[in-house]
Amino acid sequence: MSALGRWSLGIGIVLVVVAVVLAAVFNLFGGAALVGIVGLVGVVMGLYDAAYQALARRDLRRRGERAQQRRDSR
Structure with missing residues (x-):
């Protein structure tokens, strides 16, 4: 996995968790939806x-x- 892939996956997971917290604890569903979508794109x-x-x-x-099979058949 490339560095960009690892970075995207890590940031995406963090953003999805933040979205869940925003929705569950603070009742900010609009912000949670935006953060969740960006997080899912990262994942x-x-x-x-x-x-x-x-x-x-x-x-x-x-x-x-x-290639090995070709070399062995010669």
Whole structure:
């Protein structure tokens, strides 16, 4: 996971928690909705980055295995 992905995920989770506190404790539903939406965008960005990096590693591993099979068949 890249640094930007980790940062986005961490900030997103914090913002979602802040939104829950704003709504539950202070009854500020408008502010909680805005903070929650921004937090969810951060969480989605972080999860997308994690999935993208995992797929890239899988692709690299598959290409390595195919190259190894080609070398072994010679």
